[in-house]
Amino acid sequence: MFFDHASVLISLLLPLAAGSGWVAGRYDHKRQRARKDLPSAYFKGLNFLLNEQADKAIEIFIKVLEVNSETVETHLALGSLFRRRGEVERAIRVHQNIIARPALDRDQRARALLELGQDYLKAGLLDRAENLFLELAEIRIHNGEALRLLMHIYQQERDWEKAISVCRRLGRAGGPGLSDIIAQYYCELAEEAYKANDQELAFEQARRALQSDKSCVRASIVLGQIEAKSGRHKEAIKAWRRVEGQNPVYLGEVAQLLAQSFRALGDEDGLYRFFQEALARHRDISVMLVLADVVERREGVVAAEAFVVSWLRRQPSVRGLNRLIGLHMAQATGDVREDLAILKGIIEKIVEGRRRYLCHHCGFSGQSLHWQCPSCHRWNTVMPSGEDDVV
Ligand SMILES: [Zn+2]
Incomplete structure (x- = not known):
């Protein structure tokens, strides 16, 4: 040296x-x-x-x-x-x-x-x-x-x-186009305003993000959150549905949020229709899990079980298996129920240990979605890893 x-x-x-x-x-x-x-x-x-x-x-x-x-x-x-x-x-x-x-x-x-x-x-x-x-x-x-x-x-x-x-x-100065990064900066400002309860400013910043980059998924997610917080669930659904067209890989990020707003409107039919169609288009595990809930509420546990089993046959997944055990548990009693609870605990540990998100630039992986990779500091490179779809 x-x-x-x-x-x-x-x-x-x-x-x-x-x-x-x-x-x-x-x-x-x-x-x-x-x-x-x-x-x-x-x-x-x-x-x-x-x-x-x-x-x-x-x-x-x-x-x-x-x-x-x-x-x-x-x-x-x-x-x-x-x-x-x-x-x-x-x-x-x-x-x-x-x-x-x-x-x-x-x-x-x-x-x-x-x-x-x-x-x-x-x-x-x-x-x-x-x-x-x-x-x-x-x-x-x-x-x-x-x-x-x-x-x-x-x-x-x-x-x-x-x-x-x-x-x-x-x-x-003739540098590269940075409109996607500018959109991320506006999203940061929107989230700051959202947390500070200044919904008007948050809305304005999120709109600026979309003006800078119309395929900014994060801006759509934030816009939906602002709308839902103000009780405008129709507008929230509209914002979150936009994610599918922007980048369907992120559809799972808004699946639960969409379901909540459909329910807040009392529109169980709309929820069922949207998720059925979305699942036919994307075969996304998060969408399937929401739809399993809908089927359970509409048609009961047995129908939900049949739905999850048909999914697992085509696309084995740990999260799907976990849901199926949960449905079995709902009907079981005594020792069987206890055995299933042990099994469910093990499966949940496996789910927790999975890399849910992956940076496509540096390979960083983690349990939560970062819009800027904590390791290589690039924007828009961390995505759902898809590991949940495999047993
Ligand atoms: Zn990275």
């Missing part, structure tokens, strides 16, 4: 020494005095490195090797090397040293600012990083990179308004 560190530094510094004129012998009178000291300082620095005194070594290199257009690349490389290794304070010192030199051109200074901003970000100094990236975005050098890093900061701070405005600026 140490030798690796030293050898990388040496490989960076050797061309620097050559480029500075020490080897080639090309130097002007102005620089002559500074460079005359280079060999001894250079070896002194290496000596510190070999004695594992990296701080002293950096001190020497920064002092002797002036930052100019010939050496700035090496200084930048040295700084980013430190950051990559997690030595953020050293990276900051190297980059601040570059910026302090007046001889740099505009582009070189901007690159050093971009690097320093990333050092601050890694050190958790978000305010300082934000200021540097804002400056870069203002002067329009490396502004795409700076805006992307700003987006990262505002996401961490959960400052969704600023995150939206940065996404829009990125779009105007």
Whole structure:
């Protein structure tokens, strides 16, 4: 590890020494005095490195090797090397040293600012990083990179308004279309307002999310929740039904909610019809489980059992089996009922242990749905895993 560190530094510094004129012998009178000291300082620095005194070594290199257009690349490389290794304070010192030199051109200074901003970000100094990236975005050098890093900061701070405005600026600067991510930021704002009981604002933000991305499932889910909370169950059903057209993979997420609103309207027939048709289209286990409840209420336990068994024959699933045992238990008594209860307990443990959701980007899996993957931090990559459908 140490030798690796030293050898990388040496490989960076050797061309620097050559480029500075020490080897080639090309130097002007102005620089002559500074460079005359280079060999001894250079070896002194290496000596510190070999004695594992990296701080002293950096001190020497920064002092002797002036930052100019010939050496700035090496200084930048040295700084980013430190950051990559997690030595953020050293990276900051190297980059601040570059910026302090007046001889740099505009582009070189901007690159050093971009690097320093990333050092601050890694050190958790978000305010300082934000200021540097804002400056870069203002002067329009490396502004795409700076805006992307700003987006990262505002996401961490959960400052969704600023995150939206940065996404829009990125779009105007010719960046990739981020309308699906903007929609997620509006959904965050909608959920905040919903929790704060400001239903009007929540509604407005959820509508903005849909305007930004008409296939935003989360916006439909939130809209339905707002409507249902205000007792407008017809509108809630309309919002949740939209999920099927947006991405049917998420239909299971709204199945129970839909059933509740149909029941709040006293529309058991509508509920039965909708779920029968939806099941014919998607063969979704969550839809089947709601329909099993409906069948049980309309036609009794025996009919519900027959319905679940016919499903399990075609599509074996642990959750379906669990439902079937529940239906058997409803009719059983004494020892049989006790045995079934033990069996149901085991099956429920298996259901709990299953990965219900899976990130299609990084493979993260968990028990709850995250719109932003907690592992790779991408949006819209976590989906129901489908593992429930298999025994
Ligand atoms: Zn992920």
